[in-house]
Amino acid sequence: MIKVDNLSYSFPQKDLYNNISFTLEDGDHCAFIGTNGSGKSTLIDIILDPENYMFEGKLEIDPNCRIGYVSQFSELDKIEDTTVFQYIGEKFIKLQNEITSICSEMETSADIDYLLEKYQQALDAFDAINGADFENSINKKLNLANLMRYKDLMISDLSGGEFKLVQVIKEMLNSPELIIMDEPDVFLDFENLNALKNLINSHKGIMLIITHNRYLLNNCFNKILHLENMELQEFNGSYIDYNFSLLQTKIELQELAIADDEEIKRNEILINKLRVIATENSESAKGKSLNARVKIQERLEKRRIKAPFVDIKQPNITLVTNNEIEETIALKVNDYNAHFDDILLENVNFEIKSTDKVALVGSNGTGKTTLIQEIFKNNHDAIEINEDIEVAYLSQLQGNTINESNTIFEEFLAAGFKTYEEIKAYISRYDFEEEIINQKIGSLSGGEKNILQLAKVSASQANLLLLDEPTSHLDTYSQIALEKAIKDYKGAILMISHDFYSIVNCMDYVLIIENKTVRKMSMRKFRKMIYAGHFDKNYLEIEEKKKLVERKIELALKNSDFTLAKALSEELEELIKLLLISQKSREFAN
Template sequence: MIKINNLSYSLPQKDLYNNISFTLEEDQHCAFIGSSGSGKSTLIDIIMNPEDYMFDGSLEIDPNCKIGYVSQFPKLDKAKETTVFEYLCEDFNKLQNEITSICAEMETSSDMDALLEKYQEALDALDAKFGDDFESDLNKKLNLANLNNLKDSMISELSGGEFKLIQVIKEMLNRPNLMIMDEPDVFLDFENLNSLKNLINSYKGIMLVITHNRYLLNHCFNKIIHLENHVLQEFDGNYIDYNFTLLQTKIELQELSIADDEEIERNERIIKRLRDRAEVSGETAAGRYLKGKMKFLERLEARRIKTPFVEIKQPYIRLTTKNAVEEKTALKVNNYSVGFDEILLENVNFEIKSNDKVAIIGLNGTGKTTLLKDIYKNDNPAIEIDSDIEVAYLSQLQSEILNESNTILEEFLDAGFKTYDDVECYISNYDFEPELLNQKIESLSGGEKNILQLAKISASKANMLLLDEPTSHLDTYSQLALEEAIKKYNGAILMISHDYYSIINCVDYVLLIENKTIRKMNMKKFKKMIYAKYFDKDYLEIEQKKRELEMKIAISLRNTDFERAKALSEELEAVIKLL
């Protein structure tokens, strides 16, 4: 269906790909992974609209290939006065209406041959696009996604997560040969994440999905494409096998690479001694031996082990405070209520201390973001923030915090940095190269924008952070870096999250939104609820153990402790068998 050969493409500020190649064929559900900003979304744009890009190499797409697409940022039209059912039927109804219109023309027209041809073309288009069981297919997909109860709801009433699933269903109903989705899991609650998994696994065509979600990666794909450091790696198999193979490769290649480095250094020392001797003595034999050694060194460097997948970018995220605050009540919420057309939250009460780390959880559309924004604005009489507490906010709508028409440099100069050098020094910790400082924020990936938000709120040195889906769009390595930063942060954190691992690894307790109110829940009860309602207990605990071992292996490799890395790898292999 799709074949890419030796494709190279560069932006003004950086190279994205260097001679990458891969194919997508029948029945392949392919996960497209890689660090934030590596060019995954751009590559999808090239596949969707190749005529808009100047790239080297070739892109072959079967001329009969119909492509369906779900954007990273689908726009929900709040003014759209239509039900979910009507919205899903839009394209189908257009063709049906066209057929009805042709039939009406036939009653009065004398040119029946042309109309019959037009009628047959419309029937063929209807059959090719939807088949003869469209409504049955629609109902099956709504049931599969547990969204049948929304059939008669207005599109304008949907939460962002619900609308994302409806977008997936709408594209699937068009029966494309290739379904492309860019981070379809972002902002989905635990229930809707399971629904997305069911939809992906039920789909019969080819699929290419950008995702960083380990639950989907572990359960939905039979092919992996990994884009990293301008290079692409293709793997036929599931993500668990790929990730283990990658770790094994890292261990082997890094060991060989270090051995190569040592051999090259040893020969460089020999050459230096020979050069010094030749210069002093002028011996012809010494000169010939020197030339021989120099040629041998050139051969060593030419075959030197290249390890593009060993060094995967991980930003050093720091969340800092200006002053540590003694333990006290940082935030008090008394009898808070909010609603629009209907009540979302009613008579909510809770307190957060100055060193608490808390997650707000609840289904999509229950008022979590509205509450967090009201706390940040601090103009509601039901909300009281201690006078010693300074608040910073990370938004899931990144343009609320970042001026996307700014360059990175302008954004941080506006935030109080004095010079170019100050910004360059600070932002380099977050893996932004100097050449990116003059890049417009609007051109960054979703993950890069979130990293930029984290850098900006850390620079504020606030002692209470309000984080709305901070792990959204972040690659796995950035998620782990953020978890570490949250654990080390010396202040209060209130975050909305649907990421199970970020919650259990980072927070002291959760605030559960249920039945229009909030109740406090300790971590033991939270885990028990998740096991009962959403995910298998054994899977989650084994996956957590697997993740811990992978991190230990990464640390061992960083310390060039290959024996420990190999031992941990054997332990990891045993854990993977349990999955």
């Protein structure tokens, strides 16, 4: 259906791809992954509108291929208000009305041949999207996404997450041969994320989906495209298998690299000896021996292993505070209430200690962002922040905390940095290269903007961080780096998140919004609640063992103990088989 052959593309300030190739065929549900800013969204833009891009190489798409597209931006505010059913069925209803209109026109028109041709074209288009059964199809998809109760609701009454699912359903029901989605999971709560998983797995056509969500990656895809360092790797298989394949490759390549290094060192010692001999002895044979050995060294250097998908760029995210205080109450909320048209939150009471790492969770639209914004403003009688506490805020709406019309240089000057060199040194820790310091922030990817927000938050050196969906748009490597930074942070954190991997990996406990109020939940109970709803009962235990073995392999590689690394790799392979069995068991149960 789609073939990309030796495609190269560059921006004026950055090379994105160098001779990348891949194919998408019937049955492919493909996850498109890669570090932030590697050009995933741009490649999708090229596929959708190749005429607008000056690229080298070939892009072959069937000219009759119908492509459905779901943007990472919901644009809910731009949609004309209509019911959920009418929005999803827009194309069907339009064709249905057109067919009815043509039939009415044929009753009085003399040009029956033209109308018959027009009628047949409309009927063919209606049949191509299974129009005869469209109401039943809409109902099935709404049931699958657990949205049937919203069928007659106005689109404007949906949360952002609910609307995202409705967008996905609409594109699927228009029967495209290919559906492309750019981070459809961003900001989805747990239930909506599970609904998205079900929708993806139910679809019969080709799918190309940019995602960094570990739940979707582990449960939805049979093909991986990994874009990294201007190159692309194509893998037929699951994400879990792909990660295992990468780890095996890393073991093999590191073993070969060490052997190469040792051979190069031995050869270098020999070259140095031959140089001394050649200097002292002018015999031509000695010079020829030296030249021959230098050529061998050049060949050894050239054959050094190149592994763009093994040593993957991971930002060094840090969260620091220079104002550590003894354990005390950092934040207290007493009888907080929030009202809009209806009561959003009422009788909310909780307190957070100065070293607590707390996740604020709840369904889309339950008031999490409203609450965290009120805490940041700190002008509500029900909210009390310790006078020794300094607060920093990361917004899910990135434009609220960074000025996208600024360059990175201008943004950090405004944040209190003094010189170009100081800014360059600071942002380089977060893997921003010097050449983009004078680039407009608005031109960065969503993940890069979030990392920039994290860099600004850390620079504030506050001791209470309010983080609203900090993992959104971040690639999986950056998510892991952020989790480590959160665990190492010496202050307090209140974090809104729907990423249960991050919550489980680095939070102390959970504040969950239910029935318009907040209650505290231990991490043990939270794990039990989430995994009961999303995984087989053995999944968590197997995944924890898998992580432990992976850490042991990393340590073995660090110590160049390849015998141990290979033995642990076999143990890991058995755990992965159990993990996949656990997944299939869950799918069968559902």
